[in-house]
Amino acid sequence: MEAHIDEIPKKKRVFLCDGATWIWNRVEDSYQDSVQIVDYFHAKEHLSDVVSPILTKQEKSGWLKGQEAHLFQDDVQAVIKELNRLKKIQPKQEDLLEREINYFTKHEHRMQYGSFRKKGYLIGSGPIESAHRKVIQQRLKLSGQRWTMAGLQAMVTLRVAYLSGEWPLLIDLIKKAS
Known part of the structure; x- marks a missing residue:
């Protein structure tokens, strides 16, 4: 970390x-x-x-x-x-x-x-813990999965883009990079 x-x-x-x-x-x-x-x-x-x-x-x-x-x-x-x-x-x-x-x-x-x-700070960790379960654990802790740090970071980035509604933007970036 x-x-x-x-x-x-x-x-x-x-x-x-x-x-x-x-x-x-x-x-x-x-x-x-x-x-x-x-x-x-x-x-x-x-x-x-x-x-x-x-x-x-x-x-x-x-x-x-x-x-x-x-x-x-x-x-x-x-x-x-x-x-x-x-x-x-x-x-x-x-x-x-x-x-x-x-x-x-x-x-x-x-x-x-x-x-x-x-100042706009969260004072409770509930939303963070919930996001962690939804974004990370739900996808990355499936049976039999093993992750390298690079693969884990890539999958987390994809999950965040998908769940935050930014998937179309990510697809556009990928298309432009090709």
């Missing part, structure tokens, strides 16, 4: 990932000047998991909406304050809450969802 990433101009590099430490260590080591975004739905899942043993289903829904509002206002500190508040009133959940406080503190700069959306 690094060869492909290196072809992207530095100003346009965006990494949208979950909170796995090894991923962010690699991004930090190799692409410090990139835009880095923690997948919004992973962040939301962290919040949901942390309050599940603390709040009722109805309380949880309202609480999550409040935290989502903070995240979309780039106010991760408000989320962290709320987790600290819960830690004080729920001592049995202290370890769990402390882990989540550390998670949100560590990734605060990657959770500026309001700003990211204003």
Whole structure:
């Protein structure tokens, strides 16, 4: 992947990932000047998991909406304050809450969802994962197939052209090149 990433101009590099430490260590080591975004739905899942043993289903829904509002206002500190508040009133959940406080503190700069959306960045990896399944896996993981890097790249290019409606343009280019 690094060869492909290196072809992207530095100003346009965006990494949208979950909170796995090894991923962010690699991004930090190799692409410090990139835009880095923690997948919004992973962040939301962290919040949901942390309050599940603390709040009722109805309380949880309202609480999550409040935290989502903070995240979309780039106010991760408000989320962290709320987790600290819960830690004080729920001592049995202290370890769990402390882990989540550390998670949100560590990734605060990657959770500026309001700003990211204003700049036109995706904040969730769902569309990318779906495109990967539809464009790449559906065609390239058929039984018995083996691919060289060159063959794989050629097939991906053809799949993208076909599925994006650019097939006629590709055919015209091929005809002109012949």
